[in-house]
Amino acid sequence: MTEKIVIIGNGPAGLSAAGAARIKNRVADITVIDTKAYDTFHPCAMPFVIGGYLPSVDSIIENIRYEMMKIKLHKSSVVEDVDLKEKIVKVKPETGEEFTLEYDKLILCTGSSVFVPPIPGRNLGNVFRLKFAEDADAIKKAADNKDVKNTVVVGGSAIGIEVASELAHLGKKVTIIEMQPQLMPFKISKGFAVTVKKNLEGTGIIVETGVLVKEIIGKDAVQSVKFGNDSLDEAIDTELVVLATGVRANIELASKIDLKISEKYRAIEVNDKMETSINGVYAAGDCIVTNNLITNSANLAQLAGPATRQGRVAGINAAGGNASYPGNVNSFIVSSRTFYIGLAGINEEHAKELEIETVTAKLSAPIRPHYMPTSKDITLKLIAKADDGKILGLEAIGEEKVDVNVNYIAMAIHTGLTAYDLMDIDFCYAPAVSETIYPLVKVADSIIRKIERKKAKAQK
Amino acid sequence: MTEKIVIIGNGPAGLSAAGAARIKNRVADITVIDTKAYDTFHPCAMPFVIGGYLPSVDSIIENIRYEMMKIKLHKSSVVEDVDLKEKIVKVKPETGEEFTLEYDKLILCTGSSVFVPPIPGRNLGNVFRLKFAEDADAIKKAADNKDVKNTVVVGGSAIGIEVASELAHLGKKVTIIEMQPQLMPFKISKGFAVTVKKNLEGTGIIVETGVLVKEIIGKDAVQSVKFGNDSLDEAIDTELVVLATGVRANIELASKIDLKISEKYRAIEVNDKMETSINGVYAAGDCIVTNNLITNSANLAQLAGPATRQGRVAGINAAGGNASYPGNVNSFIVSSRTFYIGLAGINEEHAKELEIETVTAKLSAPIRPHYMPTSKDITLKLIAKADDGKILGLEAIGEEKVDVNVNYIAMAIHTGLTAYDLMDIDFCYAPAVSETIYPLVKVADSIIRKIERKKAKAQK
Numbered sequence: 001m002t003e004k005i006v007i008i009g010n011g012p013a014g015l016s017a018a019g020a021a022r023i024k025n026r027v028a029d030i031t032v033i034d035t036k037a038y039d040t041f042h043p044c045a046m047p048f049v050i051g052g053y054l055p056s057v058d059s060i061i062e063n064i065r066y067e068m069m070k071i072k073l074h075k076s077s078v079v080e081d082v083d084l085k086e087k088i089v090k091v092k093p094e095t096g097e098e099f100t101l102e103y104d105k106l107i108l109c110t111g112s113s114v115f116v117p118p119i120p121g122r123n124l125g126n127v128f129r130l131k132f133a134e135d136a137d138a139i140k141k142a143a144d145n146k147d148v149k150n151t152v153v154v155g156g157s158a159i160g161i162e163v164a165s166e167l168a169h170l171g172k173k174v175t176i177i178e179m180q181p182q183l184m185p186f187k188i189s190k191g192f193a194v195t196v197k198k199n200l201e202g203t204g205i206i207v208e209t210g211v212l213v214k215e216i217i218g219k220d221a222v223q224s225v226k227f228g229n230d231s232l233d234e235a236i237d238t239e240l241v242v243l244a245t246g247v248r249a250n251i252e253l254a255s256k257i258d259l260k261i262s263e264k265y266r267a268i269e270v271n272d273k274m275e276t277s278i279n280g281v282y283a284a285g286d287c288i289v290t291n292n293l294i295t296n297s298a299n300l301a302q303l304a305g306p307a308t309r310q311g312r313v314a315g316i317n318a319a320g321g322n323a324s325y326p327g328n329v330n331s332f333i334v335s336s337r338t339f340y341i342g343l344a345g346i347n348e349e350h351a352k353e354l355e356i357e358t359v360t361a362k363l364s365a366p367i368r369p370h371y372m373p374t375s376k377d378i379t380l381k382l383i384a385k386a387d388d389g390k391i392l393g394l395e396a397i398g399e400e401k402v403d404v405n406v407n408y409i410a411m412a413i414h415t416g417l418t419a420y421d422l423m424d425i426d427f428c429y430a431p432a433v434s435e436t437i438y439p440l441v442k443v444a445d446s447i448i449r450k451i452e453r454k455k456a457k458a459q460k
Numbered sequence: 461m462t463e464k465i466v467i468i469g470n471g472p473a474g475l476s477a478a479g480a481a482r483i484k485n486r487v488a489d490i491t492v493i494d495t496k497a498y499d500t501f502h503p504c505a506m507p508f509v510i511g512g513y514l515p516s517v518d519s520i521i522e523n524i525r526y527e528m529m530k531i532k533l534h535k536s537s538v539v540e541d542v543d544l545k546e547k548i549v550k551v552k553p554e555t556g557e558e559f560t561l562e563y564d565k566l567i568l569c570t571g572s573s574v575f576v577p578p579i580p581g582r583n584l585g586n587v588f589r590l591k592f593a594e595d596a597d598a599i600k601k602a603a604d605n606k607d608v609k610n611t612v613v614v615g616g617s618a619i620g621i622e623v624a625s626e627l628a629h630l631g632k633k634v635t636i637i638e639m640q641p642q643l644m645p646f647k648i649s650k651g652f653a654v655t656v657k658k659n660l661e662g663t664g665i666i667v668e669t670g671v672l673v674k675e676i677i678g679k680d681a682v683q684s685v686k687f688g689n690d691s692l693d694e695a696i697d698t699e700l701v702v703l704a705t706g707v708r709a710n711i712e713l714a715s716k717i718d719l720k721i722s723e724k725y726r727a728i729e730v731n732d733k734m735e736t737s738i739n740g741v742y743a744a745g746d747c748i749v750t751n752n753l754i755t756n757s758a759n760l761a762q763l764a765g766p767a768t769r770q771g772r773v774a775g776i777n778a779a780g781g782n783a784s785y786p787g788n789v790n791s792f793i794v795s796s797r798t799f800y801i802g803l804a805g806i807n808e809e810h811a812k813e814l815e816i817e818t819v820t821a822k823l824s825a826p827i828r829p830h831y832m833p834t835s836k837d838i839t840l841k842l843i844a845k846a847d848d849g850k851i852l853g854l855e856a857i858g859e860e861k862v863d864v865n866v867n868y869i870a871m872a873i874h875t876g877l878t879a880y881d882l883m884d885i886d887f888c889y890a891p892a893v894s895e896t897i898y899p900l901v902k903v904a905d906s907i908i909r910k911i912e913r914k915k916a917k918a919q920k
Contacts, residue, residue, distance in 0.1 A: 012896060023909065042829060045891040059831045293886075305889040308896050312883070323883075331888040342888060369502060371519045403893040404864040408871065410886045415875035423772070423783075426753075426870045428791040428802060429765040431505040433863040436472060436768050449483070 003028040005318050006089050006101055008079045008253070009109035010034035011043070012304040013285025015064065016311030017107050017318070022069045024319035031072040031101055033079055033091055036132070039064045044304055046136035047159070050143060051166025051337070057137040082106065082257045084278060105280050105318035108254060108268065109311060112247040112286035112302055119154075119243075121216030127241040130159060139163075139242060143170055148239040151175070152225050154213050155244035156183040158334045161196075163242050164205050165336035174205045175236055177227050181210040187332065189347035191362075192381055192395040196341055199397060203338055216241060247302060249287045257281075262289040265300050272324040274314035282318050284310035291327030294346050294392065294413060295354060301328045330393070331410045333403050340402035344409040345393025347383060357386040359454075361446035365439035367401045369431050380405060382419070382443045389419040389451050394440075405440050419447040463488040464562055465778050466549050468539045468713070469569035470494035471503070472764040473745025475524065476771030477567045477778070482529045484779035491532040491561055493539055493551055496592065499524045504764055506596035507619070510603060511626025511797070517597040542566065542717045544738060565740050565778035568714060568728065569771060572707040572746035572762055579614075579703075581676030587701040590619060599623075599702060603630055608699040611635070612685050614673050615704035616643040618794045621656075623702050624665050625796035634665045635696055637687050641670040647792065649807035651822075652841055652855040656801055659857060663798055676701060707762060709747045717741075722749040725760050732784040734774035742778050744770035751787030754806050754852065754873060755814060761788045789873045790853070793863050800862035804869040805853025807843060817846040819914075821906035825899035827861045829891050840865060842879070842903045849879040849911050854900075865900050879907040 005021050007014050010032050018032050034040075042060040049057050066073045076094035083090070089101045114129040116122055126148070128139045142148060149172060153164045156178030168174045178185070182193035183200070197207050208227065211234070215226040226235045249267035260269045260277035267289040274282045285307035292299040301307070306328045316323040334341040351358045362381040368374055378398030384391050394409040396402045412422065422444040429436050465481050467474050470492050478492050494500075502520040509517050526533050536554035543550070549561045574589040576582055586608070588599045602608060609632060613624045616638030628634045638645070642653035643660070657667050668687065671694070675686040686695045709727035720729045720737035727749040734742045745767035752759040761767070766788045776783040794801040811818045822841040828834055838858030844851050854869040856862045872882065882904040889896050 016897075042831065042891065044889065045829070045831065048832075048891065053833075054831065062831075303889065304896050305887060309884065309886075326884050329886040331886040333888040333890045333893060335890045335892040340890075340893065344886070344888070369505065371502065371505065371514065371522075372508075373513075403888050403890070404861075404867070406888045407864070407868065407885070410888070411868065411871045411875075414881075414885055415871075415877065417875065421874075424769065424786050425867070425874055426769075426789040426791040426804070427765060428793040428804070428863050428866045428870070429504065429763065430793045430795045430800075430863070431502065431508065432795040433793060433800065436764050437476075 003320065004102055004104045005030045005107065006103040006105075007032045007107045007109060008089070009111055009285070010036065010040050010073065011109060011111050011285060011307065013111075013307040013311035013314070014107070014109035015040060016308040017109060017284060017315035018066070018071050019069065020312040020315030021319040022071060024316045024321045028319055030070070031074065032066070033074045033077050033089070035076065035078055037076045038133070039066070039073065039075070041133040043131070046130055046133070047162040047166045049136040050140050050163060051169045052140070053166070057133050057140070060136070061133050079253060082253070084257055087280070105282065107314045107318055108276070108281065108283040108287060109285045110250040110253060110287045112249050114243065115246050115248045116243050117245060119213050119216055121218065121222070122243065124216055124218045125221035126239060127216055127222050127243065129243045130163065142240050143167060143172065149173060150236070150238045151240040151242070152177060152236060152238045153242045153244055155246065156180075156185070156207065156209065157187065157244065157246070158184070158332070160244035161200065161334050161336065161341070163244060164200070165203065168203055168205050169337045175238075176200070176205060176207050177211060177213055177225070178207070178209045179212050183207065183209060184334075184341070188341070188343055188395050189349055189381070192347070195379065195397055199339055200336070203336065247286065249300070249302075251287060254283070254287065259283070262298060265289040265298060267300060272326060273317050274310055274325060275317070282314040284314040290325070293327040293329045299328070303332070305331065329410050329413045331406050333406060339397060339399050342396040342402040342406040343394060344406045345383070345391070345413050347393055347395060351383065351392060356392070358383050358392060359386050359389070359447050359450045361443050361450065363439065363443050363446060365442050366435060367398070367439060368433065369435055372431050374432070376400060378402065378405065378439050380439055380443045382440075382447055384419045384447045386451065386454070389447060391417055391419060391422070408440055419444040419451070423448070463780065464564045465490045465567065466561055466563040466565075467492045467567045467569060468549070469571055469745065470496065470500050470533065471569060471571045471745060471767065473571070473767040473771035473774070474567070474569035475500060476768040477569060477744060477775035478526070478531050479529065480772040480775030481779040482531060484776050484781045488779055490530070491534065492526070493534045493537050493549070495536065495538055497536045498593070499526070499533065499535070501593040503591070506590055506593070507622040507626045509596040510599050510623060511629045512600070513626070517593050517600070520596070521593050539713060542713070544717055547740070565742065567774045567778055568736070568741065568743040568747060569745045570710040570713060570747045572709050574703065575706050575708040576703050577705060579673050579676055581678065581682070582703065584676055584678045585681035586699060587676055587682050587703065589703045590623065599700075602700055603627060603632065609633060610696070610698045611700040611702070612637060612696060612698045613702045613704055615706065616640070616645070616667065616669065617647065617704065617706070618644070618792070620704035621660065621794050621796065621801070623704060624660070625663065628663055628665050629797050635698075636660070636665060636667050637671060637673055637685070638667070638669045639672050643667065643669065644794075644801070648801070648803055648855050649809055649841070652807070655839065655857055659799055660796070663796065707746065709760070709762075711747060714743070714747065719743070722758060725749040725758060727760060732786060733777050734770055734785060735777070742774040744774040750785070753787040753789045759788070763792070765791065789870050791866050791870045793866060799857060799859050802856040802862040802866040803854060804866045805843070805851070805873050807853055807855060811843065811852060816852070818843050818852060819846050819849070819907050819910045821903050821910065823899065823903050823906060825902050826895060827858070827899060828893065829895055832891050834892070836860060838862065838865065838899050840899055840903045842900075842907055844879045844907045846911065846914070849907060851877055851879060851882070868900055879904040879911070883908070
């Protein structure tokens with residue numbers, strides 16, 4: 001009998017699961033169900049729609065050639081329930097009759113939703129959240145209004161920084177308001193957050209950290225934002241607010257059918273095969289909690305990259321294959337118009353929590369030789385274990401090569417390399433692309449020298 | 461007593477050895493002796509001087525702050541002999557008296573020289589070789605003459621391609637004449653060489669392979685070049701010839717003092733500590749034969765990257781430390797004005813010689829999402845072991861990200877990764893820098909599918 005695979009959700013994880021399942025099993029009956037009215041879109045490109053780097057929201061909405069792959073897609077449809085005994089999915093389309101689908105294997109890729117704290121005034125006009133293509137379109141249209149001069153972005157993590165950069169590029173006055181005492185909290189180190197803040201301020205963005213948005217004020221549309229802390233009350237006039245206050249896993253359906261949910265992370269638990277607690281049911285993407293390769297414990301990745309890799313594994317396994325996903329290493333990149341911020345692994349504060357003794361080194365060095373017209377600096381902060389120099393993480397900021405330095409360190413962590421090992425890698429060299437000695441090798445060399453000095457001291 | 465370290469040669473290896481020795485030993489007496497009249501220069505940037513991308517040869521000549529590091533440099537000086545018993549180096553400066561230097565540790569970084577076959581007419585005017593900064597300057601000056609319209613580059617390897625690209629950029633007619641039946645012989649696969657040829661021809665360069673230069677004809681200056689093979693005789697008018705016919709290790713001094721020389725490679729033999737066959741004498745850079753990590757056998761690297769890494773190890777060890785150099789993996793990049801050619805590891809033909817059964821996959825895929833204005837394709841050819849998918853090598857061509865794909869594969873080879881492992885690496889993603897699924901991951905996935913299909917067939 002033909003295997004029936006049903007995939008709920010057509011974001012990065014669902015897409016990847018469907019494709020991988022089809023490649024693994026040429027004859028399986030594969031169906032994807034999604035709430036959106038369009039096939040899919042590229043969430044990470046939404047800031048570029050807002051800032052006009054992409055001409056319109058149509059640029060990031062995409063038709064998937066599912067017909068060619070003989071995959072059925074039900075758009076604008078919600079899965080209301082699953083009958084685990086009968087192996088039936090109950091689908092409610094936006095228009096038309098409810099229907100059911102049988103499955104042999106089920107993959108939940110239900111994603112995440114923007115979490116907005118109950119700030120008074122959060123439903124006023126020109127107060128936006130950013131999750132779907134239509135949100136990007138709405139923000140873009142609002143920002144196109146020349147009377148919108150002052151903008152506020154609530155939340156200083158990746159999406160907040162990216163949206164702020166695009167609004168600044170449009171010539172708006174932009175204020176980022178971050179509740180935590182630093183930008184990109186829980187992601188980058190305190191020290192590196194200062195570097196990031198300086199870089200953002202260099203582009204004219206105002207950064208307020210350690211302050212809470214207390215109220216959004218306006219009649220129909222927003223007029224000002226009140227923020228502060230116990231001892232401070234401030235207000236800022238604004239005509240546009242974007243709430244980039246984080247996301248939460250969509251686990252309503254998973255809870256309903258009693259899949260095991262991580263209490264701490266409020267996301268679906270899976271093993272390295274992407275199997276949930278119920279036989280034949282897989283999950284992948286923003287809705288799951290997965291393994292972190294550095295801490296070897298649960299974490300939320302909630303990024304398109306890991307979602308795609310997890311989706312592939314779920315798809316292959318649902319189609320009868322045998323793939324596994326070892327986990328993520330916190331690889332991360334944020335793009336502003338003028339520079340990138342990247343990280344992989346953990347930072348000093350994380351290491352302290354994990355009681356790992358570390359050595360760190362930070363430097364700025366040219367990515368190409370100083371005599372090349374395209375020479376420019378990148379700033380790298382590397383962290384390694386104090387005893388053996390095992391690489392734990394990297395923070396990076398610069399106009400170029402941030403992504404690749406993140407990737408080198410992601411590979412180093414995956415393979416357990418030390419700072420000493422980085423001395424040996426046969427990195428290629430040509431003046432048009434690199435320095436003879438890469439900035440990453442220079443910062444690893446600093447780590448080695450610190451370790452060697454410590455050892456020499458200890459021997460005395 | 462203060463340790464005396466003498467380094468012969470101030471190219472990438474010598475420079476790196478001097479710096480590393482100084483860091484390891486703050487008080488050692490370090491002396492560098494070099495034949496050049498200037499401190500050092502950047503050989504890999506010479507083509508950019510010729511093509512005018514860099515304003516003049518001064519851009520690539522550099523003063524090293526040796527005074528700050530308390531390192532002595534004797535310029536324009538040749539080491540004529542070494543007394544191994546007395547540990548004395550005999551130095552002949554271009555002007556002035558001969559002198560001697562005592563050493564405790566000696567590091568030979570004597571580099572390589574352009575090898576020019578005995579072609580009749582090779583000493584005519586406007587026939588150049590390219591090894592030192594002054595050669596680049598001379599070629600540039602000759603090319604600046606508007607009567608120089610037709611140029612010939614003899615040799616289709618890296619330096620030949622780079623010089624040809626720069627001459628083409630200046631509007632010259634350029635013909636590359638390569639003796640072997642393909643471009644970049646012994647470096648890239650036959651199939652990939654066809655791709656490289658097409659790309660070069662796309663920039664207007666004429667490529668003649670499998671033909672030998674028989675004679676260079678002219679009165680004072682070159683007027684034409686005769687080339688062909690047993691059954692073919694052709695001639696081409698030209699006003700400028702660059703002989704990019706390869707390099708050979710400088711081993712005169714090493715031979716004189718009876719260091720062990722590889723017969724096959726005509727270069728100095730060293731172990732992974734960069735120790736030669738004589739106690740206290742180290743060698744690094746273009747003059748040595750070193751380990752290849754893939755074949756686990758001797759090879760010539762003769763590139764600035766490996767030279768720098770080897771020099772560092774020699775410097776540390778000479779200064780009393782304990783570093784080692786495991787070997788190179790053939791990482792390589794060639795830059796033209798419009799695209800890059802890169803490789804790491806071995807190709808099909810190498811693998812065949814080594815009797816390794818392989819699987820290869822080649823694809824062109826966008827480095828950034830198709831909807832981004834900066835999207836462009838890269839072409840990757842990956843090779844892996846047929847049984848377990850262990851990565852053996854990569855060939856790459858494209859306008860961007862060639863270097864980093866080479867480096868990812870260099871890291872993969874260093875750490876023994878398989879195509880399966882590449883599926884798991886937590887590569888970062890942002891539309892401004894990458895696709896969700898990297899071209900490298902896509903081509904690794906093709907390898908996996910081929911292996912799985914073979915396995916499935918074998919099971920039937």
